[in-house]
Amino acid sequence: MRELAMTKVAAVCAVATLAAAMGTASAAPAAAPSTAQSVAQRSVSPVLVDCFWKSQVRPADFILACGDGNSRLTALRWSHWHAGSAVAVGLNAVNDCRPYCAAGRFHSYPVVVRLDDPQPWEKQPEVQRYSRMTLTYPGDRPERVPRTVTYSLWD
Structure with missing residues (x-):
């Protein structure tokens, strides 16, 4: 029983981490190069x-x-x-x-x-x-x- 609980906790943590990463990436628009970057290039x-x-x-x-x-x-x-x-x-x-x-x-x-x-x-x-x-x-x-x-x- 304890092993099943640990597996569920690990799965929930993995899903939460993945969702947070995807949410951050999809919520933020692609950044345009800053003026400083363009000038540097x-x-x-x-x-x-x-x-x-x-x-x-x-x-x-x-x-x-x-x-x-x-x-x-x-x-x-x-x-x-x-x-x-x-x-x-x-x-x-x-x-x-x-x-x-x-x-x-x-x-x-x-x-x-x-x-x-x-x-x-x-x-x-x-x-x-x-x-x-x-x-x-x-x-x-x-x-x-x-x-x-x-x-x-x-x-």
């Missing part, structure tokens, strides 16, 4: 999305030619990485593909990299990602490449 610096759909912040290296890796940024040193833009200096290593890419040689050119135009990232819309990259070559540059070139970055 927006103030986080954007990311740079790489060829493998990974987010990066201040990467030392970055592949520009995802298909074959024949153009990449190396030795990047970032002077700033802010909500609106990021700037680095480094090298653009470009394969000359002579006589063909597999037999070609890489040549490195000093470059200034600017990222800007943050947009929501399709994979994670709450995260901003830089959507544009501008490369400026202060000296030598790859053949047939203008001194300044701007690329739209993938999403």
